[in-house]
Amino acid sequence: MLNVADIRKDFPIMGQKVHGHPLVYLDNAATTQKPRQVIDAIVRYYETSNANVHRGVHTLAERATEQYEEAREKVTRFINAPSRRNVIFTRNSSESLNVVAYSWARKFLKPGDEIVVTPMEHHSNLVPWQQVALHTGAKLRFIEMLPNGLLRTDNLGEIITEKTRLVAVTQASNVLGTINPVTGIVRLAHQVGAKVVVDGAQSVPHIPVDVQALDLDWLAFSGHKMLGPTGIGVLYGREDLLDSMDPFLFGGEMISRVYLECAEWSELPHKFEAGTPNIAGAIGLGAAIDYLNQLGMKNVSDHEQRLVRYAIERLEAIDGFRLYGPKEPRGGLVAFNLGDVHPHDVATVLDTYGVAIRAGHHCAQPLANWLDVTATNRASFYIYNDEADVDTLASALVKTKEFFSHVA
Amino acid sequence: MLNVADIRKDFPIMGQKVHGHPLVYLDNAATTQKPRQVIDAIVRYYETSNANVHRGVHTLAERATEQYEEAREKVTRFINAPSRRNVIFTRNSSESLNVVAYSWARKFLKPGDEIVVTPMEHHSNLVPWQQVALHTGAKLRFIEMLPNGLLRTDNLGEIITEKTRLVAVTQASNVLGTINPVTGIVRLAHQVGAKVVVDGAQSVPHIPVDVQALDLDWLAFSGHKMLGPTGIGVLYGREDLLDSMDPFLFGGEMISRVYLECAEWSELPHKFEAGTPNIAGAIGLGAAIDYLNQLGMKNVSDHEQRLVRYAIERLEAIDGFRLYGPKEPRGGLVAFNLGDVHPHDVATVLDTYGVAIRAGHHCAQPLANWLDVTATNRASFYIYNDEADVDTLASALVKTKEFFSHVA
Amino acid sequence: MSLEDIYKDAIMDHYARPRGRGKLEHPVIVYHAHNPTCGDEIEVQANVEDGRIQDVRFSGHGCSISQASASMMTVAMKGKTLPEAKATLAKFLGMMRGEPGSYKELGEVQALQGVSRLPVRLKCATLAWHALEVGLSQHESGQSPRGPVHVLESKDL
Amino acid sequence: MSLEDIYKDAIMDHYARPRGRGKLEHPVIVYHAHNPTCGDEIEVQANVEDGRIQDVRFSGHGCSISQASASMMTVAMKGKTLPEAKATLAKFLGMMRGEPGSYKELGEVQALQGVSRLPVRLKCATLAWHALEVGLSQHESGQSPRGPVHVLESKDL
């Protein structure tokens, strides 16, 4: 069990008042807050060890390189990657997915090939594949969704076929909270020789993820959604796949030898890290992983499960509350509408009570179309949220309802 | 004139001892140290305003968006860009140059077209164009260099011709210190209808750069080389060119509408910023720009000029010292060799005296080949360096020379 | 900021009973605006006769602010000459940008002033006005009344 | 760390008067290693007869550490059986990785131990040994003696 009161003390932003009310931050699916430990790691790096990595002989350069590569080791262990060669630092999940799209899919796919995605994908795991389709002549195919927001699995064999070269699927939906059956999808895909790229932006921060146990080909996730700094993300890739891919960005660090007319590439993972990396970002992510490890990812996940169950129970009692997505299994977030009150209005009213939620399409417009809404509200939880936050949310929603009762 | 003693007080890392000696940091061309003001801006952001940008209705999201866009305004004014629409945040110079390579050059170049570069380019402004050539059938052509490390200009008209579509040139060399005649190159290129992309990684941090006065088409630079955090860079582009380019990375933020099979792009600059950006990085860069503005870029440049002149005078008195590059005009750095002592050995010995310099090819292997060396030493200065640092460097070099005198 | 500072009575009234909702038979001005952050869509249509906005309507969907603001706009614009309309537009956008000055002449539209302190909602409040502005300038430059969907981005108010 | 901790006398001696410099007429083992950070290149050649390293040489250029280390390696390896050579290699790499233990049997090669605390220079110190290691394993698996240029990356010691 998490001790939320203790955890909160580690988050300097939590002391804050918004419009006179204590901040209740429920926009964690967008980005999470940062504990003192992560902020301190960044400060410490700049105050004691800042230098460029991999190239310098002097003490600071050695220190910076060591800390940067140590962060990579932490990521490696966190997702149980076979080696640090599998772990590439990027800016965010979006870039990680684009690396696979540019360096693998655009290289290997051809007309007649099929890319299987789902209608619940975040734009970052959809638009890159639309572009791959456009440029290679491959075709997009969509796994179907059941009315409750789960993926339909009984006809998966008709969608993932011999023509499939790639399946791009999110492990956890950032709107519906759906946890997708990645294991089954991977098994099916591998049976037909297809590769699987998993969007872990909403899973890696919240549940234990083991790339070897799941047998993933690629996994993308973002540091800023798991207590880490902005500007740092990860692409995990199987070594043979990474080896088969062309480099993505070209420049310093990623080369071994350069002549006027040509160049040779560095070994993994540097082949995919051109230019000076976000060194402080990687180190901050390492500190975030230390923090999560200390809590235990199983405990993090249990905490969120309990909280989201409580939230659904509490919110469904509100007149006009409509939940989107399945009840179980689900990640620690709830997307909903409140009668006819526009989500923008809900979010604005909640903000005047200090409650931060998100309103909009959550970068999943096709899913919004599927739900037949232009926008939804979304409250998303993390380790520093507790039942009291849900209660504040619920009572603010009741007040919102009342405020708009005579108009909407 | 800069008050170096006062400036140093702003840099927490400067208090440090390395192997028992006070740190003398002369590896600024690789990355610069960060003032308290920049570190504080990052900490303040995480402690008071952290949220995802552009999408949220709540107070933190508004604050984060405002600060992120304010940082863009600061960059806009710093390089005198016409509008914030011209300013794209990237990870570093390398990524900025790759954006031009992927989204413009790969789209528009064809066999028979020529790309003009120089042999003194950093790998980041060479390898992307090698790849463009490979993929489009365009041809690389090289401006010649004079023995003193200046570009040969009397035959530029034979190299930049009607066939030229793009000229990629660094404004300041990271090895030779050469300041290239960008104005003349741009005029010539524009006369034949070619575009010019300028690598500003070693110029924007050190001299006033005005993209409109220089009439640049694109300019790339890195935050970490100008007191800013790691993981943030800038691509400036002329608006009509940015409009004509396809987006580079696909995903959240950079789209306007997304359907299952296709998508529309956001307006500039968001079209080129997929996914959650390095928000804290941009804000930190904004603080770095504030700091530089307060010093005045003219003063920064004068200070470095004076320092490098002093350094050359002082170091040339050392037996066996060999300087690479022109004497004037030159940026604030000196690349050199010391008799037959290998640069790695020089850098290691200097480190034992607390002096941090770089040894190697400085990510410019073709230039090293041109100089006919495998490696050089490089001492590079910035606002917190002074004559005393040069003196420490000089006496450490003399000791290095002595130490190796019986062997090398 | 309290709820009442944002959701002024006039706003709630226009939201509950929108004026000028609908479409015209033969509009000479049609502009469709879209706010990508929230998915709001507003189409503004207008007819111009003898240099005067003879009628103006809006359709689409969105939050209370965008709907109320569109409704207010139709009231404010109807019957205005083109120069008057442009002056009012400029005045309104100036107010929303937070420029100091007196906005008395805007009448009940002043109720939207509180929204100017909410950058994200600002886009909701200006969506319809911005659509009319582009529609008017397309009309004056003789462009077809069916322009492309316009996307309002943050800060390009 | 002082200068003398890094540049031990034995290192300076091997750097000043390298042993085993040169090439062989008909080597059965040839491996060319390259350190991209500094541009150092070392080619190691060896001959094996009756399961024994009959001769071993190095050529190329680099810093004092890489040259001295290569020179020491030729002395240490010459005349060793393949199992002995591999054991010595493992011992040496263990020492350079900072593993605790006694390294007495390495003799003067122990002078390189101080370098193990300088991660970047570590690559210089292990370049030739690493080249021999790969060359030996190519030899044992019957591969051609002219392998590809090998690139030593940080941390892949």
Ligand SMILES: Cc1ncc(COP(=O)(O)O)c(C=O)c1O
């Ligand atoms: C001239 C030049 N261009 C480009 C770069 C690449 O910068 P970054 O590593 O920040 O991408 C550098 C810095 O190493 C440089 O000196």
Ligand SMILES: Cc1ncc(COP(=O)(O)O)c(C=O)c1O
């Ligand atoms: C499911 C999912 N995928 C991808 C992303 C994109 O992450 P980022 O913006 O960090 O690239 C997000 C977050 O917005 C997400 O929720």
